[in-house]
Amino acid sequence: MTKSNKDRDLTLQIAQEPAADELLARSPLAALVGMLLDQQVPMEWAxxxxxxxAVRMGGDDLDAHEIAAYDPEAFVELFTTKPALHRYPGSMAKRVQQLCQYLVAEYDGDASAVWSDVxxxxxxxxxxxxLxxxxxQKAQIFLALLGKQFGVRPTGWREAAGPYGxxxxxxxxxxxxxxxSLAEVRAYKQQAKQAARTVKRPVDK
Structure with missing residues (x-):
C-alpha cells in the first residue's frame, strides 16, 4: 500500500535547509517540483x-491549481527575482507551470495521486x-526517492528505478x-562525468 507525504512523519535532509526540507517532506507537489528543477544546478539549490x-507566492505550501492558473509572465518573474530559483529561471518557470497544468488536468491537482494507487x-x-x-532518468530517480525515503514501494519498484533503486x-x-551522503552522491556524479569525458576522448594510435 502506498502513502503520500501527508500520511508519514518524514525527516528529510535533501535541501540541507530545515524549512525547505520540511516542505519537501509534507508536500508531494514540492517534491515533484524539486525533482523537476534538479538539473544543471546543485541539488540543494534545486x-x-x-x-x-512558496514564500514568494505568499504562503508556506504550493498549490497546483494556483500555479497552473498563474499569469505566465508574473510566474516567470517569481523565478527570475534575485536570487533566481534556477540557473535558467525563465525556462524552468514555464516547465513548473506546465507540470502543474498537467497535474490539474490528469490528477485534479493532487500530486500524490500520481503514485497513491499504483x-x-x-x-x-x-x-x-x-509528467x-x-x-x-528523472522518472527513475524520483521513483527511487519515493521508494527509499517516502515509503512508496509498489511491487518491483527497485527494478523500475533501475540502478537508482x-x-x-x-x-x-x-x-x-x-x-x-550528499558528499558521497556528489563524488559519484563527478566520477561519472569524468568517466564520460574519458570515453569521448579520441584514442591515440
Whole structure:
C-alpha cells in the first residue's frame, strides 16, 4: 500500500535547509517540483526552490491549481527575482507551470495521486515519465526517492528505478539523507562525468 507525504512523519535532509526540507517532506507537489528543477544546478539549490517559490507566492505550501492558473509572465518573474530559483529561471518557470497544468488536468491537482494507487513499479515509472519535464532518468530517480525515503514501494519498484533503486548506492538525490551522503552522491556524479569525458576522448594510435 502506498502513502503520500501527508500520511508519514518524514525527516528529510535533501535541501540541507530545515524549512525547505520540511516542505519537501509534507508536500508531494514540492517534491515533484524539486525533482523537476534538479538539473544543471546543485541539488540543494534545486530542492530548496519549492520553498522559495512558496514564500514568494505568499504562503508556506504550493498549490497546483494556483500555479497552473498563474499569469505566465508574473510566474516567470517569481523565478527570475534575485536570487533566481534556477540557473535558467525563465525556462524552468514555464516547465513548473506546465507540470502543474498537467497535474490539474490528469490528477485534479493532487500530486500524490500520481503514485497513491499504483500497484507496480513499472506503472509508476510510466506515470512519472509522462509528467512534463520528466525523462526516463528523472522518472527513475524520483521513483527511487519515493521508494527509499517516502515509503512508496509498489511491487518491483527497485527494478523500475533501475540502478537508482539499488540499496546502499550513492547515485542520486534518492540516497541523500544528510551531509555525508550528499558528499558521497556528489563524488559519484563527478566520477561519472569524468568517466564520460574519458570515453569521448579520441584514442591515440
Amino acid at each position: 530542492f530548496s526552490g519549492p520553498y522559495t517559490l 500497484s507496480t513499479g513499472a506503472e509508476l515509472r510510466k506515470r512519472l515519465n509522462a 512534463p519535464g520528466f525523462g526516463t 539499488e540499496a546502499g548506492s550513492y547515485r542520486s538525490v534518492a540516497d541523500i539523507t544528510g551531509p555525508e
